[in-house]
Amino acid sequence: MEKIIFYILALVIIVFAIASVSSKKMLRSVIYLLFVLIGISGIYFLIDYNFLAAIQLTVYAGGVIVLLIFSVMLVHHIEMELELAKVSKRILVGLASLIGLGVFLTTIYSHEFIVVENYTTTTTEDIGFGLLSYEAGGFILPFEVISILLLASMIGAIVIAKGTKLTNKKNDTV
Amino acid sequence: MNITLSITKNIHNWLFSIMPEGVASITEMVLIAVVYLAIFAVAGLYLVLLERKVAAWFQLRIGPNRVGWWGLLQTMADALKLVSKELTGTVKADKFLYNLAPYFVIVSALMALAVFPFTQEFQAFDINIGILFLIAISSIGVIGILLGGWSSNNKFALIGAMRSGVQTISYELSVGLSLLTMILITGSLQLSEIVEVQKNGWLIVQGHIPAVIAFMIYMIAGTAETNRAPFDLVEAESELGAGFHTEYSGMKFAYFFLAEFINMFIIAAIATTVFFGAWLSPFGITESIPLLGVVWFLGKTLIIVFLMMWFRWTFPRLRIDQLLTLEWKYLLPLNLLNLVLMALIVWLNLTIQF
Numbered sequence: 001m002e003k004i005i006f007y008i009l010a011l012v013i014i015v016f017a018i019a020s021v022s023s024k025k026m027l028r029s030v031i032y033l034l035f036v037l038i039g040i041s042g043i044y045f046l047i048d049y050n051f052l053a054a055i056q057l058t059v060y061a062g063g064v065i066v067l068l069i070f071s072v073m074l075v076h077h078i079e080m081e082l083e084l085a086k087v088s089k090r091i092l093v094g095l096a097s098l099i100g101l102g103v104f105l106t107t108i109y110s111h112e113f114i115v116v117e118n119y120t121t122t123t124t125e126d127i128g129f130g131l132l133s134y135e136a137g138g139f140i141l142p143f144e145v146i147s148i149l150l151l152a153s154m155i156g157a158i159v160i161a162k163g164t165k166l167t168n169k170k171n172d173t174v
Numbered sequence: 175m176n177i178t179l180s181i182t183k184n185i186h187n188w189l190f191s192i193m194p195e196g197v198a199s200i201t202e203m204v205l206i207a208v209v210y211l212a213i214f215a216v217a218g219l220y221l222v223l224l225e226r227k228v229a230a231w232f233q234l235r236i237g238p239n240r241v242g243w244w245g246l247l248q249t250m251a252d253a254l255k256l257v258s259k260e261l262t263g264t265v266k267a268d269k270f271l272y273n274l275a276p277y278f279v280i281v282s283a284l285m286a287l288a289v290f291p292f293t294q295e296f297q298a299f300d301i302n303i304g305i306l307f308l309i310a311i312s313s314i315g316v317i318g319i320l321l322g323g324w325s326s327n328n329k330f331a332l333i334g335a336m337r338s339g340v341q342t343i344s345y346e347l348s349v350g351l352s353l354l355t356m357i358l359i360t361g362s363l364q365l366s367e368i369v370e371v372q373k374n375g376w377l378i379v380q381g382h383i384p385a386v387i388a389f390m391i392y393m394i395a396g397t398a399e400t401n402r403a404p405f406d407l408v409e410a411e412s413e414l415g416a417g418f419h420t421e422y423s424g425m426k427f428a429y430f431f432l433a434e435f436i437n438m439f440i441i442a443a444i445a446t447t448v449f450f451g452a453w454l455s456p457f458g459i460t461e462s463i464p465l466l467g468v469v470w471f472l473g474k475t476l477i478i479v480f481l482m483m484w485f486r487w488t489f490p491r492l493r494i495d496q497l498l499t500l501e502w503k504y505l506l507p508l509n510l511l512n513l514v515l516m517a518l519i520v521w522l523n524l525t526i527q528f
Contacts (some may be wrong), residue, residue, distance in 0.1 A: 001196050001199070001200075012220065012522060025268065027268070027271060027321075027324060027325070028268070028270065028271065031271060031321065034317065048414070049343075050302055050303045051302055051303050051306070052305050053308075054306045054307050054309075054310040055310075055312035057311070057313070057314065058306075058309060058310040058313055061310075061313070061314055061317075062313025062314055062316075062317075063313070063345075065317060066313075066317060066320065066339060066343060069320050069324075069339075070320075070336075070339060073320070073324050073332070073335075073336065079266060088519075121302060123302060124302070124303060124362075124363055125361075125362075146210070148471065
């Protein structure tokens, strides 16, 4: 049964991934991408990575896709269609993708993967302890570095969004 | 994959005794899905009726009273009418996305229902990240509204959809953070364990001051998430026609409408589970009769639903800038402070437990 569900999910992911890059309507390809992301989160659910699956749904399906839809809505009209690229470009991209696929497949088939027999569900508690432990195997340093990175990017976004207002105020005081 | 379907062990055992394992588990899943669909389609319709009755009560009218005794079959008749109506659409709409949008909204609403513990046994899917799963699912529903508004090829629908996107993205933060405040007490995201913790007193009592603040923030943000008045800028009829679902008719419109009411039920059910002890009775007075859990759960949920209807018929609509100011300048900082306060209280063991 797990095999059947896996193949259904894999089929969904592949079909919609192809549809997403080949569709000529912009918003449609965004929605096909959404289906791909939901399919991936389905696979995470299948292997009991519940936390990762929920994060995949919130961050990618709920966050990134909504942002993409917003940007498409702002710049794109319903009657517009994307132009087809030149034939030479298409061949070039096709070759590049084929090389990528080749590297990917050779890596997969040249290594042996060990099937884990008795797996346990990772609880949120384990993830939390892992993130905040400073012993060997802990992730406290990357966790803090990422927090600072996020804070910096937030401040940067505010400065860019308020750009002229901030500088005007400075000029007034001077 | 271990899906732990914990609805009544008897049926589970009976199904597995008469069928091979694979077939039995599929049958069980289909059975549960059908039961949930049937129950909540009807429950949604009766919530619509409740809304109309409450509205009538607030405006000193009688409300629907012709179809059936006390108007009880009114919304059933409405549903039949909606099924038989013609499905219209605009000429230059993106047909595929236009037809897809209502399903996004209704499917994400129905998926969230699976995790609620109606009683100890009547819970379809006791996933170990329950609350996070609910937040994740509720963030997908908005995609349906955005798509519906855009693909209708109608200016008013587009404006409504944009407003909805802004509103839902902003208020999702407050919903998540206020629930996170309560998670500090329970120490678990799993809904059955959250209920287990509340056997020593409901969380709103255990967490006293910060819990009450969190509940108030949750109710404000939850009302905004369901796009109901006073946060119904999405479908403000005096400004936008009907907002994002202007171009929808018949059953597709009914999906949007039903999803709104099921979402309201979901927000109320989350509040019941996290703040008011889900199926637990006050002071354990009916602990010996586990079946009464459903009554307690639905009773508490309906009281909160009534509260949301009360909001709707009491407060005037907010302007879009007021809406964003409320979230980003008041609720969010308050929420973060509240989170620290709750952490202090849990750390110093100041929670009230019976």
